Amino acid sequence: MKTAAIYTRVSSDQQKDKKTIGSQVDELLHFAQEQGYLVPEEYIFRDEGYSGAILVRPGLERVRDLSAEGQIQAVLIYSPDRLSRNYAYQVVLMDEFASCGTEVLFINSPKADTPEEALLLQFQGMIAEYERAIIKERSRRGKRFKAKSGVVSVLCGAPYGYNYIKKTDDTSAYYEINEQEASVVREMFRMYTEDFCGIGTVARKFTSEKIPTRKNIGKWERSVIWAMLRNPAYCGKACYGKTEHAERQRITKPLRAQGGFVAQSGCNREKPREEWIEIAVPAIISQETFDIAQERLKNNKLHSQRNTKVETLLQGMMVCSECGYSLYRTHTTTSAKKKIYYYRCFGSDAYRFEGVRKCNCKPIRQDYLDNIVWQQLVALLEEPKLIQREVEKRVEETKKASPVIKQKEIIVKQRTKLLQSMDKLLDAYQEGLITIVQLRKRMPDLQKRINTIDKELESLKNHELALDQRLQLLDAESFTSQLGLNVKQLDIKEKKKILRLLVKEVVVGDDIIDIKHSIPLKEAKNEKNSKSYQLCTRSNISVTK
Numbered sequence: 001m002k003t004a005a006i007y008t009r010v011s012s013d014q015q016k017d018k019k020t021i022g023s024q025v026d027e028l029l030h031f032a033q034e035q036g037y038l039v040p041e042e043y044i045f046r047d048e049g050y051s052g053a054i055l056v057r058p059g060l061e062r063v064r065d066l067s068a069e070g071q072i073q074a075v076l077i078y079s080p081d082r083l084s085r086n087y088a089y090q091v092v093l094m095d096e097f098a099s100c101g102t103e104v105l106f107i108n109s110p111k112a113d114t115p116e117e118a119l120l121l122q123f124q125g126m127i128a129e130y131e132r133a134i135i136k137e138r139s140r141r142g143k144r145f146k147a148k149s150g151v152v153s154v155l156c157g158a159p160y161g162y163n164y165i166k167k168t169d170d171t172s173a174y175y176e177i178n179e180q181e182a183s184v185v186r187e188m189f190r191m192y193t194e195d196f197c198g199i200g201t202v203a204r205k206f207t208s209e210k211i212p213t214r215k216n217i218g219k220w221e222r223s224v225i226w227a228m229l230r231n232p233a234y235c236g237k238a239c240y241g242k243t244e245h246a247e248r249q250r251i252t253k254p255l256r257a258q259g260g261f262v263a264q265s266g267c268n269r270e271k272p273r274e275e276w277i278e279i280a281v282p283a284i285i286s287q288e289t290f291d292i293a294q295e296r297l298k299n300n301k302l303h304s305q306r307n308t309k310v311e312t313l314l315q316g317m318m319v320c321s322e323c324g325y326s327l328y329r330t331h332t333t334t335s336a337k338k339k340i341y342y343y344r345c346f347g348s349d350a351y352r353f354e355g356v357r358k359c360n361c362k363p364i365r366q367d368y369l370d371n372i373v374w375q376q377l378v379a380l381l382e383e384p385k386l387i388q389r390e391v392e393k394r395v396e397e398t399k400k401a402s403p404v405i406k407q408k409e410i411i412v413k414q415r416t417k418l419l420q421s422m423d424k425l426l427d428a429y430q431e432g433l434i435t436i437v438q439l440r441k442r443m444p445d446l447q448k449r450i451n452t453i454d455k456e457l458e459s460l461k462n463h464e465l466a467l468d469q470r471l472q473l474l475d476a477e478s479f480t481s482q483l484g485l486n487v488k489q490l491d492i493k494e495k496k497k498i499l500r501l502l503v504k505e506v507v508v509g510d511d512i513i514d515i516k517h518s519i520p521l522k523e524a525k526n527e528k529n530s531k532s533y534q535l536c537t538r539s540n541i542s543v544t545k
């Protein structure tokens with residue numbers, strides 16, 4: 001008859017649960033009988049109160065010894081997570097047992113009823129992840145195919161103006177015109193294409209007339225009107241695949257409020273119109289009306305105030321210190337028909353927030369502000385030492401934060417301690433407190449440990465060298481010389497380019513301007529999203545407005 005060992009384990013917090021050591025042993029003994037194994041009493045091992053996350057457990061050690069000595073042909077275990085909760089450890093142990101010719105038998109495959117039973121879960125997790133990826137890809141391809149064959153179910157519901165009719169056994173899903181909503185859509189297009197109303201006018205009119213929105217939020221946002229005017233579904237061509245996943249381009253106000261952290265690395269970006277897949281749906285407006293609307297949208301975009309022909313240095317780089325909204329460029333025209341440009345905080349526009357402005361900051365003259373910021377920048381460029389100093393500070397900080405350096409410090413401390421213990425041993429021997437035999441017995445062990453540490457230090461040194469090499473690329477002088485331009489004779493486009501290289505954003509407050517610098521790293525120069533580190537200098541200048 002073959003001999004087997006039984007291995008059981010419960011962690012301390014699980015003991016109150018039903019799966020006690022006792023019940024595990026009972027079941028395993030029964031199992032052994034069924035499988036025809038003999039289990040001597042002394043081959044039943046119980047690890048009580050041991051976590052599955054560590055391998056050093058007395059019972060487990062004994063089982064491994066028995067297996068290595070060839071005393072057992074099998075180990076019987078309740079479930080793989082009794083062996084270890086860590087998948088890597090499970091693999092190590094299973095390999096070890098297999099190499100000794102010991103079979104491992106589990107009563108239970110993992111059920112994950114309790115966290116403890118999450119056996120092989122990590123591995124299963126990997127498989128599940130792989131399967132999810134495959135399913136996602138299949139579903140994407142499937143949806144594309146369906147969209148191409150004109151099935152509306154691939155679209156997320158129906159837009160305002162339509163009801164989405166779910167598929168039945170006989171019919172597939174379809175859009176049905178919601179007459180009440182459709183009349184709102186028609187009125188929207190009519191106002192925009194015949195009365196030449198602006199989007200804001202349409203939004204205000206609908207809101208004041210209390211026309212319910214889809215979600216009945218009591219307010220028509222301009223962005224909603226804009227999106228509806230652009231939706232080709234209204235002229236009978238609902239579109240699938242309008243957007244794609246893309247890298248995030250800019251930091252929005254909510255993100256800035258969170259410190260510029262981006263939880264999601266990407267965002268959705270519109271794909272070119274010709275890549276959209278059209279699905280025929282009932283039309284609410286004519287193709288002609290839709291085309292006129294598109295033409296008007298295009299023209300408005302072209303002539304929008306934002307679409308400035310007069311470029312200014314700081315456009316899109318300023319943030320209000322009071323409310324966190326960005327500043328936009330605007331102008332007034334004097335009686336002499338002269339345009340005076342200002343930067344104005346979004347939060348200070350009452351019309352954007354139902355008549356109540358969020359911020360009381362005043363607009364600031366564009367030419368003054370541009371000039372001040374540019375002068376600061378020129379000063380910085382003319383003084384490479386200033387940049388160099390900041391770069392050195394960065395290097396220092398990077399080094400300090402490096403795990404390699406931290407680890408080195410710990411190891412060096414360990415080495416010193418070992419040397420001290422060797423000294424103490426020698427002292428003890430010299431003072432006759434220990435014999436030469438005792439000294440000989442203990443010294444080699446300490447020496448061995450020091451050798452190991454020396455080897456580790458050697459490998460860390462290599463890491464450190466690599467780090468140094470990387471940091472050397474951060475060289476300010478070469479950076480400034482690369483600009484190699486006479487900074488005083490640049491046109492606005494070049495100025496803008498340089499500014500965007502060196503400055504992250506400009507925080508504008510009532511009496512303070514805070515220029516947040518950034519500096520590009522050499523190693524990142526060829527990458528698309530070049531990394532930059534914020535410099536610590538801040539230029540605080542009083543500005544008269």
Ligand SMILES: [Zn+2]
Pocket residue numbers: 320321322323324325345346347348359360361
């Ligand atoms: Zn503001």
